[in-house]
Amino acid sequence: MKLKKTLFAASAMALVTSTGAFAETITIATVNNGDMIRMQGYTDDFTAKTGHEVEWVTLEENVLRQRVTTDISTKGGQFDIMTIGMYETPIWGANGWLVPLDDLSAEYDVDDILPAMRDGLSHDGTLYAAPFYGESSMVMYRTDLMEKAGLEMPDAPTWEFIREAAAAMDDPENDINGICLRGKAGWGEGGAFITVTGNSFGARWFDEDWNAQFDQPEWKEALTFFVNLMNDYGPQGYATNGFNENLSLFQQGKCGMWIDATVAASFVTNPDESAVADSVGFALAPNKDGVEKRSNWLWAWALAIPAGTQKEGAAKAFIEWATSKDYIELVAANEGWANVPPGARTSLYETAEYQEVPFAKMTLDSIRAADPTNPTVDPVPYVGIQFVAIPEFAGIATEVSQEFSAVYAGQQSVDEALEKAQALTTDAMEAAGY
Amino acid sequence: MARAVTTRRKALNTAIAWAIGLLIFFPILWIIIMSFKSEGDAIKAPLDVLTSAWTFENYGVVQERSNYSRHFFNSVLLAFGSTLLGLIVAVPAAWAMAFVPSKRTKDILLWMLSTKMLPAVGVLYPIYLLFIQLGLLDSRAGLVIVLMLINLPIIVWMLYTYFREIPGEILEAARMDGANLRKEILYVLTPMAIPGMASTVLLNIILAWNEAFWTLNLTAAKAAPLTAFIASYSSPEGLFYAKLSAASVMAIAPILVMGWFSQKQLVRGLTFGAVK
Numbered sequence: 001m002k003l004k005k006t007l008f009a010a011s012a013m014a015l016v017t018s019t020g021a022f023a024e025t026i027t028i029a030t031v032n033n034g035d036m037i038r039m040q041g042y043t044d045d046f047t048a049k050t051g052h053e054v055e056w057v058t059l060e061e062n063v064l065r066q067r068v069t070t071d072i073s074t075k076g077g078q079f080d081i082m083t084i085g086m087y088e089t090p091i092w093g094a095n096g097w098l099v100p101l102d103d104l105s106a107e108y109d110v111d112d113i114l115p116a117m118r119d120g121l122s123h124d125g126t127l128y129a130a131p132f133y134g135e136s137s138m139v140m141y142r143t144d145l146m147e148k149a150g151l152e153m154p155d156a157p158t159w160e161f162i163r164e165a166a167a168a169m170d171d172p173e174n175d176i177n178g179i180c181l182r183g184k185a186g187w188g189e190g191g192a193f194i195t196v197t198g199n200s201f202g203a204r205w206f207d208e209d210w211n212a213q214f215d216q217p218e219w220k221e222a223l224t225f226f227v228n229l230m231n232d233y234g235p236q237g238y239a240t241n242g243f244n245e246n247l248s249l250f251q252q253g254k255c256g257m258w259i260d261a262t263v264a265a266s267f268v269t270n271p272d273e274s275a276v277a278d279s280v281g282f283a284l285a286p287n288k289d290g291v292e293k294r295s296n297w298l299w300a301w302a303l304a305i306p307a308g309t310q311k312e313g314a315a316k317a318f319i320e321w322a323t324s325k326d327y328i329e330l331v332a333a334n335e336g337w338a339n340v341p342p343g344a345r346t347s348l349y350e351t352a353e354y355q356e357v358p359f360a361k362m363t364l365d366s367i368r369a370a371d372p373t374n375p376t377v378d379p380v381p382y383v384g385i386q387f388v389a390i391p392e393f394a395g396i397a398t399e400v401s402q403e404f405s406a407v408y409a410g411q412q413s414v415d416e417a418l419e420k421a422q423a424l425t426t427d428a429m430e431a432a433g434y
Numbered sequence: 435m436a437r438a439v440t441t442r443r444k445a446l447n448t449a450i451a452w453a454i455g456l457l458i459f460f461p462i463l464w465i466i467i468m469s470f471k472s473e474g475d476a477i478k479a480p481l482d483v484l485t486s487a488w489t490f491e492n493y494g495v496v497q498e499r500s501n502y503s504r505h506f507f508n509s510v511l512l513a514f515g516s517t518l519l520g521l522i523v524a525v526p527a528a529w530a531m532a533f534v535p536s537k538r539t540k541d542i543l544l545w546m547l548s549t550k551m552l553p554a555v556g557v558l559y560p561i562y563l564l565f566i567q568l569g570l571l572d573s574r575a576g577l578v579i580v581l582m583l584i585n586l587p588i589i590v591w592m593l594y595t596y597f598r599e600i601p602g603e604i605l606e607a608a609r610m611d612g613a614n615l616r617k618e619i620l621y622v623l624t625p626m627a628i629p630g631m632a633s634t635v636l637l638n639i640i641l642a643w644n645e646a647f648w649t650l651n652l653t654a655a656k657a658a659p660l661t662a663f664i665a666s667y668s669s670p671e672g673l674f675y676a677k678l679s680a681a682s683v684m685a686i687a688p689i690l691v692m693g694w695f696s697q698k699q700l701v702r703g704l705t706f707g708a709v710k
Contacts, residue, residue, distance in 0.1 A: 027654055027655050031669070031670070032666055032668060032669040032674070033669055033671050034669075040499070041499075057666075059665050060669070061669075061670040061671075070559070070651065071562075074562050076562065076571055078571055242670075244672070247672075247673055251673075252478065267673070273474045273673070
């Protein structure tokens with residue numbers, strides 16, 4: 001009896017000890033976006049399944065970017081998982097800063113990740129971050145105003161049509177702007193938008209020898225078109241409007257059209273937040289008539305593991321849980337299909353229930369229409385649609401977007417801005433050794 | 435002789451002072467109002483915001499989502515800890531400069547102040563690397579030291595100014611009565627400089643409480659104070675103004691209350707010398 005008790009006690013101790021060694025607390029740095037916050041609410045499900053605990057560090061996007069960049073480049077080891085985007089992933093993967101995600105379980109089904117997302121989060125064919133949610137950009141428009149204007153939005157409009165529709169819907173007396181677009185300085189704000197607008201006019205940031213291309217006619221045409229469109233039919237002070245400002249305007253019914261991230265669709269169709277929820281239509285981002293590239297971008301918020309973490313096993317378990325098919329089903333079961341993280345998995349778009357979500361098809365079509373490895377009409381030496389995946393880009397593009405925002409604010413001409421953009425980009429690239 | 439002020443002039447001055455005060459306080463007032471509105475109502479035009487329904491929902495959501503008490507405790511510890519540590523270093527330094535000045539005292543004071551002119555981000559990487567080497571990342575002890583160092587020039591300057599107002603003869607008399615240096619500082623100098631020291635302490639607690647660059651960059655989950663708590667509610671994709679406002683109110687309320695109750699001492703200490 002005594003022996004039995006001793007053996008039982010020893011087994012219990014061994015179990016406790018082994019569980020203690022296995023169960024870890026991982027620290028995750030993330031952004032304060034709706035889907036991320038929702039994920040935090042389901043952490044208990046992960047803990048119940050694996051025994052691992054999670055500490056969340058939620059930060060504003062720019063703060064997060066600075067914080068995780070500092071930490072990973074100095075090997076600070078503060079985080080076991082970082083939420084990063086398509087810009088950082090290939091650069092950090094090439095630097096050896098991230099753990100390759102090449103041994104995910106068969107059950108995870110890595111082949112189910114949308115090809116565009118997988119390509120954008122890989123370096124030399126190796127996946128370095130798993131997409132939590134993905135997005136492209138598309139046209140969101142007021143179906144009631146479009147009908148009133150006697151127009152019909154095509155599934156794939158041109159910029160010429162967008163201008164015509166903006167003119168028809170513009171109604172200053174009733175505080176309705178024909179169109180709302182980003183003009184705010186910053187490479188991820190107005191900089192991203194004008195870059196994809198440039199793509200859709202046949203412009204590009206660099207030629208194949210890394211020479212800046214702002215002195216080419218395509219850029220002048222794109223920037224002039226944008227400025228005229230917004231000056232004629234955009235809101236006052238659009239030079240300082242970013243995603244949130246335009247979201248606010250659209251939700252209050254002050255925009256006929258808004259071209260922005262597909263993730264906005266769930267906000268503008270939510271009757272609790274949007275005054276126009278029942279009259280929103282969607283279309284592909286426009287292009288200039290005859291130009292094969294559209295102005296839609298591609299972005300993913302993805303989960304990556306910094307090299308050197310002591311908790312790689314637990315971190316991989318979390319990534320497999322958070323970006324799995326099961327997680328999508330968990331959210332759908334509790335909060336409905338319109339609230340699942342979009343744009344990451346092919347199987348989501350094959351789900352009958354999700355196909356009934358009004359913006360699902362256009363989101364998928366927009367993501368499919370984006371090709372980060374071939375983003376422009378003429379060939380380029382870089383990967384990325386609304387960005388150029390080189391470390392120098394964030395700094396250069398922020399300065400360039402500041403020059404463009406000065407045009408939107410009426411402080412300088414298109415020619416002056418392009419001349420400055422060409423000069424500062426050339427200087428920065430030469431200094432960087434390109 | 436005080437100037438004669440007419441009642442009309444007095445009323446006008448009061449009105450102007452109130453107007454300026456309200457103007458300065460308005461952003462905080464608006465944050466408080468927004469924190470009691472739904473997300474949908476918070477983005478409406480100002481008049482519609484005021485007339486829409488009031489709700490406590492945002493406070494409930496913030497309380498449920500974040501560990502407010504841990505952030506609050508960290509803020510208290512960092513603000514009071516760094517100020518106390520700063521005083522321990524600054525009192526002897528200010529004493530030496532005020533009562534035993536050398537030819538270089540003014541240069542040293544200027545040099546100390548010049549460290550405040552350096553943009554913090556310029557030394558982020560060196561400090562970060564140092565913290566990695568010393569194992570101080572995301573630790574309260576590390577942040578107490580950094581915040582103390584940041585505010586030390588201000589503490590020394592303020593104490594130096596107050597100490598200069600105290601006649602050196604009083605300290606000399608204490609020495610003649612047999613007081614050693616420790617007793618001189620603790621029992622003679624400190625009681626005389628209490629008003630000045632109180633305003634120095636209050637100002638530095640406020641500065642340390644509001645410091646957002648280092649507290650965001652050197653913390654993760656354990657040592658993060660209320661500045662990180664606010665930052666976690668700012669979103670680039672999504673309108674969460676009401677929740678952000680509720681988080682802001684929860685973060686600034688303690689220091690606002692403290693400032694309200696101690697405003698008399700703070701203003702007196704900042705506008706008068708030690709013995710005036």
